[in-house]
Amino acid sequence: MSELPKAYEPVSVEEKWYQRWIDHKCFHADETSDRPAYSMVIPPPNVTGILHLGHVLNNTIQDILARRARQKGHEVLWLPGTDHAGIATQAKVERHLRQTEEVTRRDLGRDEFLKRIWDWKDEHGGIIIKQLKRLGCSCDWERERFTMDPEYSKWVSQVFVDLFKEGHIYRGKRMVNWCPSSLTALSDEEVISKPQNSKLYFMKYELADSPGEFLEISTTRPETLMGDTAVAVNPKDERFSKYVGRTVKRPFPEGEIPVIADDHVDIEFGTGALKITPAHDKADFEIGQRHHLPLIEVITADGKIDCPEVEALHGLDRFAARKKAAEILEEKGLLLKIEDYENNVGYSERADVVVEPRISMQWFLKYPSVEEATAAVENSEITFRPQKWSKTYSHWMENLQDWCISRQLWWGHQIPVWYRQSKAQDLQAAESLDAQDLERGDIYVGVTPPEDESEWVRDDDVMDTWFSSWLWPFATMANVGEESETLKKFYPTSDLVTGPDIIFFWVARMIMAGYRFKGELPFKNVFFTSIIRDGKGRKMSKSLGNSPDPLDLMEKYGADGLRFGLMRIAPIGSDVKFDETQIEEGRNFANKLYNACRFRQMQEEPPNHKIFTAVEISALPPYHIDILSKLDELDVKLEKSYKDYRFNEVVAHLYDFFWGDYCDHFLEAVKGDLKEGASPQRRRDTLHTIDIVLKRYLAQLHPLMPHITEELSEKMGYLPEGAFLMTREFRKDSILGNAEAFRAEHAEAVYAAASNLRNLKAEYQLAANKNVRFVIRPVAGWVMNELPTLALLVGAKEVVVDSSYEAEQGTPASLTSLGEVLMPLDGLIDIEAESKRLGKEIEKIEKELAKSEQKLSNPHFVDRAKPEIVAVEKERLAQWQEKLSQLQNMKNALQV
RNA sequence: GCAGGAGUAGCUCAGUGGUAGAGCAUCUCGUUUACACCGAGGCGGUCGGGGGUUCAAGUCCCUCCUCCUGCACCA
Numbered sequence: 001m002s003e004l005p006k007a008y009e010p011v012s013v014e015e016k017w018y019q020r021w022i023d024h025k026c027f028h029a030d031e032t033s034d035r036p037a038y039s040m041v042i043p044p045p046n047v048t049g050i051l052h053l054g055h056v057l058n059n060t061i062q063d064i065l066a067r068r069a070r071q072k073g074h075e076v077l078w079l080p081g082t083d084h085a086g087i088a089t090q091a092k093v094e095r096h097l098r099q100t101e102e103v104t105r106r107d108l109g110r111d112e113f114l115k116r117i118w119d120w121k122d123e124h125g126g127i128i129i130k131q132l133k134r135l136g137c138s139c140d141w142e143r144e145r146f147t148m149d150p151e152y153s154k155w156v157s158q159v160f161v162d163l164f165k166e167g168h169i170y171r172g173k174r175m176v177n178w179c180p181s182s183l184t185a186l187s188d189e190e191v192i193s194k195p196q197n198s199k200l201y202f203m204k205y206e207l208a209d210s211p212g213e214f215l216e217i218s219t220t221r222p223e224t225l226m227g228d229t230a231v232a233v234n235p236k237d238e239r240f241s242k243y244v245g246r247t248v249k250r251p252f253p254e255g256e257i258p259v260i261a262d263d264h265v266d267i268e269f270g271t272g273a274l275k276i277t278p279a280h281d282k283a284d285f286e287i288g289q290r291h292h293l294p295l296i297e298v299i300t301a302d303g304k305i306d307c308p309e310v311e312a313l314h315g316l317d318r319f320a321a322r323k324k325a326a327e328i329l330e331e332k333g334l335l336l337k338i339e340d341y342e343n344n345v346g347y348s349e350r351a352d353v354v355v356e357p358r359i360s361m362q363w364f365l366k367y368p369s370v371e372e373a374t375a376a377v378e379n380s381e382i383t384f385r386p387q388k389w390s391k392t393y394s395h396w397m398e399n400l401q402d403w404c405i406s407r408q409l410w411w412g413h414q415i416p417v418w419y420r421q422s423k424a425q426d427l428q429a430a431e432s433l434d435a436q437d438l439e440r441g442d443i444y445v446g447v448t449p450p451e452d453e454s455e456w457v458r459d460d461d462v463m464d465t466w467f468s469s470w471l472w473p474f475a476t477m478a479n480v481g482e483e484s485e486t487l488k489k490f491y492p493t494s495d496l497v498t499g500p501d502i503i504f505f506w507v508a509r510m511i512m513a514g515y516r517f518k519g520e521l522p523f524k525n526v527f528f529t530s531i532i533r534d535g536k537g538r539k540m541s542k543s544l545g546n547s548p549d550p551l552d553l554m555e556k557y558g559a560d561g562l563r564f565g566l567m568r569i570a571p572i573g574s575d576v577k578f579d580e581t582q583i584e585e586g587r588n589f590a591n592k593l594y595n596a597c598r599f600r601q602m603q604e605e606p607p608n609h610k611i612f613t614a615v616e617i618s619a620l621p622p623y624h625i626d627i628l629s630k631l632d633e634l635d636v637k638l639e640k641s642y643k644d645y646r647f648n649e650v651v652a653h654l655y656d657f658f659w660g661d662y663c664d665h666f667l668e669a670v671k672g673d674l675k676e677g678a679s680p681q682r683r684r685d686t687l688h689t690i691d692i693v694l695k696r697y698l699a700q701l702h703p704l705m706p707h708i709t710e711e712l713s714e715k716m717g718y719l720p721e722g723a724f725l726m727t728r729e730f731r732k733d734s735i736l737g738n739a740e741a742f743r744a745e746h747a748e749a750v751y752a753a754a755s756n757l758r759n760l761k762a763e764y765q766l767a768a769n770k771n772v773r774f775v776i777r778p779v780a781g782w783v784m785n786e787l788p789t790l791a792l793l794v795g796a797k798e799v800v801v802d803s804s805y806e807a808e809q810g811t812p813a814s815l816t817s818l819g820e821v822l823m824p825l826d827g828l829i830d831i832e833a834e835s836k837r838l839g840k841e842i843e844k845i846e847k848e849l850a851k852s853e854q855k856l857s858n859p860h861f862v863d864r865a866k867p868e869i870v871a872v873e874k875e876r877l878a879q880w881q882e883k884l885s886q887l888q889n890m891k892n893a894l895q896v
Numbered sequence: 897g898c899a900g901g902a903g904u905a906g907c908u909c910a911g912u913g914g915u916a917g918a919g920c921a922u923c924u925c926g927u928u929u930a931c932a933c934c935g936a937g938g939c940g941g942u943c944g945g946g947g948g949u950u951c952a953a954g955u956c957c958c959u960c961c962u963c964c965u966g967c968a969c970c971a
Contacts, residue, residue: 006930007931007933008931008933193968193969195970200971217971218971219971220970220971232971266971269970269971270971271971273971275971276971277971281971283970283971284971342970343970343971344969344970345970386901388900388901389900391899391900392899392900392965392966395898395899395900395967396966396967399968500965500966501965501966503966531965533964557933561933568908568909568919569908569909569919574901574902575901575902575964575965576908576909577908577909578908579907579908579909579920581907581908581919581920581921582908582909582920584920584933585919585920585933587933588931588933588934589933590933591931591933591934592930592933593931594930594931595930595931595933595934596930598930598931599929599930600930601930602929602930603929648910649910652910652918655919656918663930663931664935667930668935671928671929674929675929755936755937758936759936759938761925761937762924762925762936762937762938763937765924765925766925767925767926768926768936792928794936795926795928848915851915852915855914855951855952858951858952859951860950860951860952861914861951861952863951864950864951864952865951865952866914869914869952872914873914873915876915
């Protein structure tokens with residue numbers, strides 16, 4: 001045992017233990033072990049990402065689960081890794097290159113650019129991993145994976161090939177969400193709609209066959225006018241029926257376009273007539289298909305107007321063109337009015353720019369195993385916690401759209417499709433392409449390139465990042481075509497811990513992939529964490545700068561403090577507002593624990609590891625039995641809370657037991673046993689009890705606060721030389737055998753009485769005065785033994801029984817569970833004050849009594865309530881009555 | 897528009913039909929064999945509003961209000 005400094009210093013301790021755990025391979029999962037398996041895969045953070053509070057919450061929960069599982073004797077695999085995060089990473093590196101070397105990716109070329117990204121990844125890719133380690137995450141780092149590892153990439157290609165061959169993947173020209181900043185297609189899930197203040201333009205088109213007659217149209221996008229190939233009205237709209245089938249004049253470039261009727265048009269909206277731009281609007285595209293309208297593209301990939309016929313607009317940015325187009329209409333006298341209008345506009349998730357609906361050639365996936373995956377959650381083969389998310393899941397699964405899986409990026413898994421050189425141009429422009437095209441031998445689809453590669457041209461596109469992430473649970477455990485021992489032992493995984501914001505992106509798709517490629521569910525439980533918000537309820541985001549840096553928090557409060565504080569406030573099922581004082585509480589708790597252990601160490605006696613015998617227990621003072629029984633209860637409570645994944649409850653149990661039951665009550669009550677002159681037997685028993693409690697408690701707390709518990713277990717000598725707390729199996733044996741039998745009512749009574757007397761002292765401004773004496777009229781003989789402890793707890797000189805004591809009139813008195821207690825004030829007595837005080841107390845009791853009486857006088861209550869409830873109420877009433885009469889006697893005695 | 901949450905002390909949150917809770921903040925007192933990152937005590941609640949079911953409602957039902965989150969619409 002060594003000396004401990006006065007305040008706990010977490011940072012160095014945490015670093016030390018993490019290194020030791022690593023050095024001793026404590027996190028390693030042994031796939032040949034006989035122990036039951038427990039496994040999780042980490043939601044892979046972006047490889048160039050930086051740890052934020054969401055990661056902290058998420059990974060703390062996983063670490064708690066992993067460490068708890070180890071303690072319960074499982075062989076634990078927590079498999080870590082990172083995600084290549086296609087768009088995010090490529091955008092980051094492109095920006096970097098622009099700023100430092102003033103070059104674009106096209107300047108460098110595909111190969112060189114990719115080399116630069118790999119360099120960047122090597123340099124920055126480790127940051128978030130280091131940060132997770134700082135947090136104490138017990139991942140098996142020897143198994144760390146990256147979604148672009150060669151073996152992992154093979155999986156991605158293999159899955160593409162399989163799905164293509166069975167007809168689930170096809171290529172086609174479709175209207176997709178296009179990001180003009182990243183210059184790639186996006187999936188529907190990557191588009192976020194935001195309300196926006198825009199304008200609604202009202203304009204008129206002249207009827208071609210009737211000069212001077214106009215059709216009024218409203219639009220938010222006049223800049224797409226050049227792409228209009230029709231005007232549509234609702235067939236039921238009588239105002240416009242006379243126009244259907246005729247043509248109107250498009251103002252620029254001048255042309256005639258038909259007026260058509262389509263149900264999609266909302267009669268109520270605007271003028272009721274809708275301009276149709278099939279090339280730049282999803283709904284218009286569909287209308288265009290129905291009516292066989294031509295497609296005219298007038299916007300380029302990077303969001304500029306492409307329409308040489310209209311010189312004033314050609315080359316302008318789409319938003320500048322909007323204003324300009326309105327001006328031109330105005331000049332032509334075709335603009336009627338402009339109204340303010342709030343509508344929802346789709347933004348790209350990553351680049352945060354307005355998405356442009358655009359026709360382009362893309363690869364799509366028809367999801368496999370949809371029915372099975374939907375059913376799995378509905379019939380609880382997979383449990384979602386909180387349950388409410390299963391509705392979100394079902395709703396999405398029932399409205400599945402084909403997944404656009406191709407991205408016009410360079411960073412990612414390239415589509416494993418090759419076109420025969422001689423026909424490449426035609427094939428790449430072909431309207432559609434699917435499994436049937438394979439048979440003709442014009443395309444090649446495979447995990448490895450075709451033999452005579454020079455005769456083939458590979459598809460340029462890469463795949464959506466999530467097309468690799470959805471394989472994560474199994475692709476990390478075995479290579480393609482292998483049945484590795486790891487996979488056999490640890491797949492399917494036990495739990496998945498992730499944020500509800502990626503139910504569609506990731507969770508749902510993993511379930512489908514698990515079914516399709518491994519024939520079973522990838523996990524049994526999904527725990528969705530809360531979303532952490534700032535004090536104003538806003539999402540944490542980089543742009544708002546409202547996200548505290550977890551590294552700073554760990555520096556200030558320790559990783560353990562951060563973990564504990566965060567888990568304490570993270571509710572299940574709703575968002576949590578972040579509050580740094582809660583993290584401070586975590587640190588304070590660590591300090592409390594540390595000092596309680598320091599107190600034990602100051603006794604300078606080695607720990608006692610024996611367990612009390614039944615005989616020894618029966619001889620222990622009530623405080624000892626009380627704390628030992630509560631220690632047993634703690635096991636039971638924790639077990640239940642863990643079972644329900646109620647981590648905030650776990651923390652509350654651990655906190656209350658230690659701070660309240662152990663420190664405030666037990667430790668204060670037994671300090672007398674450690675004083676000089678106390679009986680040696682009593683001292684030994686007390687230290688022994690302390691050791692039993694601390695040793696077990698440190699193990700109980702370990703999943704939440706791994707570092708400090710490991711540190712203290714070692715320092716206190718609770719572990720064999722060289723052993724680790726984290727790898728030690730935790731035996732749940734009861735200390736007392738049967739806690740119920742040992743319920744220590746006497747201890748509870750003493751604690752309650754102490755509270756009464758402290759209260760009395762405080763009322764008379766004597767809280768700090770240790771010379772106060774109390775005279776007690778005990779209710780039972782056993783009370784005599786506990787008087788010194790009572791005095792200690794109250795901070796009084798003594799509590800004595802003095803049958804000859806004659807209280808002066810007006811002596812303050814309290815009715816405690818141990819008996820009536822007087823507090824002689826030697827001359828400073830104020831009868832009126834004491835009478836008033838007692839009067840107040842009586843008033844309170846009367847209120848409670850009245851409530852109780854009312855309840856019991858209600859015949860319905862007595863008849864219908866459960867008997868035990870009635871019995872409790874009766875007992876309560878009796879207690880109030882007794883207490884009231886005693887207090888009244890005391891008050892009466894004051895009046896001479 | 898549809899769906900799902902949330903609303904409890906000044907703040908952050910527990911509360912699983914049966915006496916409304918914790919921590920922080922605030923106020924008073926206090927260095928005692930650990931801890932001032934501490935101890936003791938106090939103040940502080942019409943449990944969002946209204947209605948209903950029940951012997952009994954913060955808890956169950958209906959309704960309204962406010963906020964959040966998805967999804968849809970979004971000319």
